[in-house]
Amino acid sequence: MGNSTGLIVPRALLGEIGLSVGAVMDLQVKDGKLVASPVVSPARAGWANAAEAVAEDTQEAAAWRAFPNEDDSALTW
Incomplete structure (x- = not known):
């Protein structure tokens, strides 16, 4: 991005971590x-946004x- 450069890390080293x-x-320096250090995202990150998108009343829905x-008629919501 901008004024940055890439860093090549051997695949074997990535596998070790x-x-x-x-x-x-x-x-970091x-x-x-x-x-x-690996960036670890929290479990279920983004699930809330995905659920909102699924719940939107679209033509496909x-x-x-x-x-x-x-058995849908027997279900209580």
Whole structure:
């Protein structure tokens, strides 16, 4: 981005810390050394936004309502 450069890390080193190609890393300078740490996102990150998108009343959602399951009438919501 902007005035940045890339860093090539051997795949074997990534594997040693449980990462794969394309993993997001946090870079910091500590005591004159460049320290790279994996960025770990919280479990279920983004699920709330995805659920909101699914719940939106779209034309596609309306079409799916035309295909009920056999026992839908017995369900209590």
